[in-house]
Amino acid sequence: MSTTGKELPKILVFSTEKISDPAIDMAGLLKLHYPPRVYTIPIPCSSAVKPRWILKAFEQGFDGVFIAADGTDCPYGESCTEKTGEIIRRTQEMLKEKGIEPAKLRMAAICSVCSEAFVKHMKTFTEYLVKQKTT
Amino acid sequence: MKSKIGVYICHCGGNISDYVDVNKVREAVKDIDGVEISLDTMFACADSSQTQIANDISEKKLDGLVVASCSPKLHYPTFSAVAERGGLNKYNYVHANIREQVSWAHSDDKAGATEKAIKIVKAAIARVKESVSLEPIEIKAEKSIAVLGAGVAGMRAAKELADLGMQVYLIEREHFVGGRISQLDYLCGADETGKELVTQLYEKIHEHPNVTLFTGAEVIKKGGSIGNFKIKVKITPRYINDTCNKEELLKAIEVCPVEVEDDFNFNITKRKAIYRNYDSEYPQKPTIDNKNCTRCGECEKVCSSIDFSQKEEILDLTVGSILAATGFDPYQPKENEFGWGIENVVTLPQFRRIINMCDDKLVYQGKEIKNIAYIYCVGSRQVDGDNKYCSRYCCTATLYTSILTHKKYKGIKSFHFNRGIRTYGKQEVIYDEASQLGDIFLQSYEYDPATVEENGDKTTVKIKDILTGGQELEVDADLVVLVTGMEPRNDCSIGDVLKIPKGRDRFYNEIHMKLRPVETVIDGVTIAGACQGPKNIMESMNSALSAAAKSYSIVNKGELALEPIIAKVDKDTCIWCGKCAEACPYDAISMIKENGKDIAEINESVCKGCGMCLPVCESDSIDMDGFTNKEIESMINVLAMS
Amino acid sequence: MSEGNKKTVLIMKEKHQVPQDVKDELKFFVKTKKAILKALKEKRMTVPELSEELNMPKDKVLYFTMSLLKYGFVAVDEIDDMDEYFYYKIKDNG
Amino acid sequence: MQENQNIKEYDALVIGAGIAGGEAALNLANVGNKVLLVDKELTVGGKMILLSKVFPTLDCAACITTPKVSEIARHSGITTLTSTEASDIIQKDDGTFEALITTQPRYVVVEDCTGCQLCEEACPVNVEDQYQYGLVGRKAAFIPFSIASPRAAAIDIENCTLCGACERACPTHCIDFTQTVEKYTIKCKSVVVATGFQLxxxxxxxxxxxxxxxxxxxxxxxxxxxxxxxxxxxxxxxxxxxxxxxxxxxxxxxxxxxxxxxxxxxxxxxxxxxxxxxxxxxxxxxxxxxxxxxxxxxxxxxxxxxxxxxxxxxxxxxxxxxxxxxxxxxxxxxxxxxxxxxxxxxxxxxxxxxxxxxxLPNEGITKLFTNRKLELDPFNYVSQSNPLESPAMTTIEGVFVAGVASAPMDIPDSILSAGAASSESANYIRHISKKTLEV
Missing domain, CATH: 3.50.50.60 (FAD/NAD(P)-binding domain)
Structure with a gap:
């Protein structure tokens, strides 16, 4: 990527304390690098993300929001994947209304050892957002 | 709003400061409104630093604390304890992770890492400003523990816990206890057989008033949480009465017309549909294999103990802690993998059974065996497969087996096709002994292992042997033994029920190998034995006893303090749409009437703080302490700033 | 706890003799310290340069220079052009 | 008990405060036992606290040891004595033990030392620093290393010139050359041997x-x-x-x-x-x-x-x-x-x-016990009397082994072995206490 650090898009990640945050930690441990303008806020479960937080993030200048979901590993309940999906769907509707590209909100299940998957997501998401910015 | 905040930034002895300009971070936050002191420290977790932080809190009357250091999984508990020692409510402490998620993740970009660290520390300060003091929720802890798996690790843990006065429910999926060790007829480093070890342990738990053993039993559902797990145990029937008559039962086995592969003997023998694996097996009652029984009724004719009317039962248990010791599976070679499928190619577990069955002559498939080729690392240290790990026990087990064949039979020649023998520690003497006995060692590198080919009636093993300068060597073997490693249980449904996370090697994962080696991220659930990774018996016992000590320490006081991170309803704005109650996985929310209005009420002791109710609330009337709109949005505001 | 201003070391002196080699070692260290600091006061130096200046084996020079670094008398400067030896200099407040 | 009214009593005596002994002490104390933890060195933490990072996670060793060490220092159930050795251990007929505790003088009152290092600055002596394996010097008045616990000064009397500079420099008057060897007997119900290794x-x-x-x-x-x-x-x-x-x-x-x-x-x-x-x-x-x-x-x-x-x-x-x-x-x-x-x-x-x-195993462990024989294996490690069923058990009932004292092992294995030793020791203590109550 030819863009310098300053111009790189900013991504807010909602990770989960027990499942996806450990994977993000392990990415660091394994020195798997990803763009530094990725910021995480760990929450207990990905089904707890309020759409207003996501909207707030875009409002304040984040270029993308990524939900690192518990998926089927959720320690709280089997319905997590479904519930997180529903939050994404609802929020994407809201983004559309506001004229924000819904694809700037992404979600993927990140298990507690999915470090490589996380890094890959961050790289492709950044690339996508760079393209969005320049076009 | 907090106005006297202490901020401490850790160098982590270079782990952070080699990549993040710690001074710059401190400079960037020192003048933020509300920051009373900001310091950097070589090791924030060192005793002297802890004391300093605690002193600062009490002397300077700090009302908020931020420590920027490693992952909260490592030291969140350390610094919340420091906060409390200084007299600060621990919920006014915010941990900023600038190691795993900054210095290490971005060690390729120092400027980027420093910029990110500054933002993260600023966000932590913003969050701590909005934080509120909370008091833990005290609950009663059940002084009972469920031990899952009655292999040697599970039985040993059960015995220890029972001796310590705990009520233990030992739950075994099979109809017999002993797990994998009962399949071993000899044990390295002991004068006893696996069966004898199992018997000794069984006798101890069997007599123990505090242990209740369930066989054919499986945990199918877990509810509740630490201190009060509610588990559902499905018990499949054995179809044999309690008042069983041994003579008649033996007769029943004899008359059963169904013959199936005996997986206890790794399919080298057959067994009946009514069976026991070996004579001295516990409990001393056969079982009927429901999958293969044709209900022909032959056994009922000769045995009064058979009872086909027995039904599956579901049992509800409440336990304070769960200890999982669910063991491993031996690796099953794939078709053609190192000649698997050729008649005289067997696995190490099969070979051990063969030795047990042959007394003075080693015979397999009617042929006497003289030349044995052992192929190491089958299913371990795979170059192409998923199993990158070393299975730890197999080098020693193989060498011990080889020594045994020399002692038991005459004229055995052993060839060890290995990738570097790993007889660590005292096990080295076994390697030495095998070498003294004339065993031949041929070694290859990982990427160039030995091959097995069938040549007419011969089976040939070839290797490029690095011990002889890379010579192409071959051996015609009467028997090829594939030294298969350990794998995580293929059927690990219990792990799914308990939600124990797995590591890269797919074994269950501990929180931290050195800090919290037997705990899992599921509070109150500990792990022991080979379900956590390959281990030999002694190592399994150590981990079983460690897990027992940990589970015991959770429940032994009879009470527990739970995290008060729970959802709260704003009574004024709630209009009871009921969506929160629908979303709650714990049925913690119900409708109440207050001031003539229907509103939601949250049961504090049932709420687990998952937050699933937060986003579904139409009127945004639910907030969760620690994750309130104010806290999260203040962080978003800071992180978004350019 | 020592009582008032009475120095407990005096009590120790009555019953414990300081061995001669400990005294000699101290003398040698004080001398070496002076020599290293004097040399570094002139200009920054690497271990081999100091070794030549002091006529002392390089391993000894390293040992003492590192000790002085630890005690705060000496500071590390840049590495030489060959990327082999660090220069050491006198610490400003040292 | 008429003659020894002042004998201190503990539930467990843990010998060696490395990572294994420390872990065993914490486990025992966390379930309500009173523990005496002794180490012959000036600081707890054993060899591990001196390491750089640890395999295979590359966590810094200090990040793992220091919180444990400070938990030990703060635990109300643990008494930690450094520069201290236990010896002359006798097992009584009731299964309990008596041991002689010997503390070498540090010439510093640890409780009063603030770790300010002014004594270190004042001391003129330079000797090889054993904690840096001789690569650099240290003073004769010194703090072992920055993350030592207790983080208190000590006087290396063998290399001290008795110049008195440290005593003059100390702002809290904690240096005390009148300290002498302290010896006393304690009682305990169980002993954990965690004496580690030498290189x-x-x-x-x-x-x-x-x-x-x-x-x-x-x-x-x-x-x-x-x-x-x-x-x-x-x-x-x-x-x-x-x-x-x-x-x-x-x-x-x-x-x-x-x-x-x-x-x-x-x-x-x-x-x-x-x-x-x-x-x-x-x-x-x-x-x-x-x-x-x-x-x-x-x-x-x-x-x-x-x-x-x-x-x-x-x-x-x-x-x-x-x-x-x-x-x-x-x-x-x-x-x-x-x-x-x-x-x-x-x-x-x-x-x-x-x-x-x-x-290599540390020497002299067997000599600590007088009326019972703590047997060693052929490699001079503490012999495990029932390695498969009770790996921590030794040839003396009530004495358990933790960590490298029984065999070479890495840190995770040492910690698990300490877990086993503490669990069995806790059970033995419970058993002995019950028996005494019945009597």
Whole structure:
């Protein structure tokens, strides 16, 4: 990527304390690098993300929001994947209304050892957002 | 709003400061409104630093604390304890992770890492400003523990816990206890057989008033949480009465017309549909294999103990802690993998059974065996497969087996096709002994292992042997033994029920190998034995006893303090749409009437703080302490700033 | 706890003799310290340069220079052009 | 109990406050036992606290030991005594024990010391720092190292010139030369032996030149060079302070070697050498690192993956036994070894050689017990009387073994072994207490 650090898009990640945050930690441990303008806020479960937080993030200048979901590993309940999906769907509707590209909100299940998957997501998401910015 | 905040930034002895300009971070936050002191420290977790932080809190009357250091999984508990020692409510402490998620993740970009660290520390300060003091929720802890798996690790843990006065429910999926060790007829480093070890342990738990053993039993559902797990145990029937008559039962086995592969003997023998694996097996009652029984009724004719009317039962248990010791599976070679499928190619577990069955002559498939080729690392240290790990026990087990064949039979020649023998520690003497006995060692590198080919009636093993300068060597073997490693249980449904996370090697994962080696991220659930990774018996016992000590320490006081991170309803704005109650996985929310209005009420002791109710609330009337709109949005505001 | 201003070391002196080699070692260290600091006061130096200046084996020079670094008398400067030896200099407040 | 009204009583005596002893003490105290933890050193934390980072996670050793150490220091159920040894342990008929506790004077009142280091500054003496394995000096009045616990000064009386400078400099008057050896008897119900290990002394293999060739160092010296509290400003070779760029590791130095009386494998050297190699690649990006090995014992959880990681980083592994090391005039070293790959005797030049020294049991453990025999195994480790069922059990009922005292093992295994010892000790204490109540 030819863009310098300053111009790189900013991504807010909602990770989960027990499942996806450990994977993000392990990415660091394994020195798997990803763009530094990725910021995480760990929450207990990905089904707890309020759409207003996501909207707030875009409002304040984040270029993308990524939900690192518990998926089927959720320690709280089997319905997590479904519930997180529903939050994404609802929020994407809201983004559309506001004229924000819904694809700037992404979600993927990140298990507690999915470090490589996380890094890959961050790289492709950044690339996508760079393209969005320049076009 | 907090106005006297202490901020401490850790160098982590270079782990952070080699990549993040710690001074710059401190400079960037020192003048933020509300920051009373900001310091950097070589090791924030060192005793002297802890004391300093605690002193600062009490002397300077700090009302908020931020420590920027490693992952909260490592030291969140350390610094919340420091906060409390200084007299600060621990919920006014915010941990900023600038190691795993900054210095290490971005060690390729120092400027980027420093910029990110500054933002993260600023966000932590913003969050701590909005934080509120909370008091833990005290609950009663059940002084009972469920031990899952009655292999040697599970039985040993059960015995220890029972001796310590705990009520233990030992739950075994099979109809017999002993797990994998009962399949071993000899044990390295002991004068006893696996069966004898199992018997000794069984006798101890069997007599123990505090242990209740369930066989054919499986945990199918877990509810509740630490201190009060509610588990559902499905018990499949054995179809044999309690008042069983041994003579008649033996007769029943004899008359059963169904013959199936005996997986206890790794399919080298057959067994009946009514069976026991070996004579001295516990409990001393056969079982009927429901999958293969044709209900022909032959056994009922000769045995009064058979009872086909027995039904599956579901049992509800409440336990304070769960200890999982669910063991491993031996690796099953794939078709053609190192000649698997050729008649005289067997696995190490099969070979051990063969030795047990042959007394003075080693015979397999009617042929006497003289030349044995052992192929190491089958299913371990795979170059192409998923199993990158070393299975730890197999080098020693193989060498011990080889020594045994020399002692038991005459004229055995052993060839060890290995990738570097790993007889660590005292096990080295076994390697030495095998070498003294004339065993031949041929070694290859990982990427160039030995091959097995069938040549007419011969089976040939070839290797490029690095011990002889890379010579192409071959051996015609009467028997090829594939030294298969350990794998995580293929059927690990219990792990799914308990939600124990797995590591890269797919074994269950501990929180931290050195800090919290037997705990899992599921509070109150500990792990022991080979379900956590390959281990030999002694190592399994150590981990079983460690897990027992940990589970015991959770429940032994009879009470527990739970995290008060729970959802709260704003009574004024709630209009009871009921969506929160629908979303709650714990049925913690119900409708109440207050001031003539229907509103939601949250049961504090049932709420687990998952937050699933937060986003579904139409009127945004639910907030969760620690994750309130104010806290999260203040962080978003800071992180978004350019 | 020592009582008032009475120095407990005096009590120790009555019953414990300081061995001669400990005294000699101290003398040698004080001398070496002076020599290293004097040399570094002139200009920054690497271990081999100091070794030549002091006529002392390089391993000894390293040992003492590192000790002085630890005690705060000496500071590390840049590495030489060959990327082999660090220069050491006198610490400003040292 | 008429004569000894003042005898202090504990539930458990833990001998050795390394990571195993510390863990055992914490486990025991966390379930309500009163524990006396003794260590002959000036600080708790054993060898682990001196390490740089630990395999295979590369966590810094300090980050794991320091919180444990401070938990120990603060635990109301644990009394910690440093510079202290237990001896003359007698088992009574009721299964309980009596032990003689001997504390050597530190000449500093630990409770009053603030760790300000003014005494250290004032002290004129310079002696080899044992905590830096002789690579650098320390004062005779000194704090062992920055993360020591207790973080208090001590006077090395053997090297002290009795100048009194420290006493004059101390702002809290905590230096006290009138301290003497303290001896007293305690009672306890169970004993945990966690006496750890010593490192193999490589001067016993003269052909490697350790002690004669300055640039032949031990792995523990390299460990210190890589630690955050390191002796030099970076990794330097001891002969002349040059940054090394071609470092060799000689594995199995003093392990798997019957000629020096250690037939067994030390279990940790392969992995710590692999770890150091990885750390060196980080510290000296231009350096070549070569490990001369016989077999790589990468057996534990995540170890094989860690070994593969080192290989992919460019660490070179050469299968071959090093026969002899010779020194060149410029301090470089010639390694003569049999290269297994080619079958030829080969020579290579390195500018620094690290001997991956093995571990040996500490001596004298059996002598601590008087009326019962604590038996050793053929390798002089504490014998496990029932290794498969109760790995912590020894030949004395009520005495349990934790960590490397029973066999070479790595940190995770030591911690699990300590878990087992504490669990069995807790049960024994419970059993003894019950019996006493019944009587």
């Amino acid at each position: 193999f002394d490589p001067t016993l293999i003269p052909r490697y030149g350790f002690g004669r060739f300055k640039n032949v160092i031990t792995s523990m010296q390299m460990e210190r060079q890589l630690a955050p509290t390191r002796p030099f400003n970076t990794v330097l070779r001891p002969s002349d302070g040059k940054m090394p760029d071609n470092i060799a590791y000689v594995l199995c130095t003093g392990s798997r070697d019957k000629t020096v009386g250690t037939p067994i494998c030390s279990q940790v050297c392969c992995m710590y050498s692999t770890k150091q190699a990885q750390l060196l690649m980080g510290a000296l990006p231009m350096a070549d690192i070569t490990l001369y090995y016989l077999h790589i014992r990468a057996f534990g959880k995540g170890f094989n993956e860690f070994y593969a990681q080192a290989q992919s980083m460019g660490v070179e592994y050469v299968k071959g036994k090093v026969a002899k090391i010779t020194e060149k005039e410029d301090g470089n070293l010639i390694l003569r070894y049999e290269d297994i790959n080619t079958g030829k005797v080969t020579e290579t030049e390195h500018d620094m050689v690290v001997l991956s020294v093995g571990i």
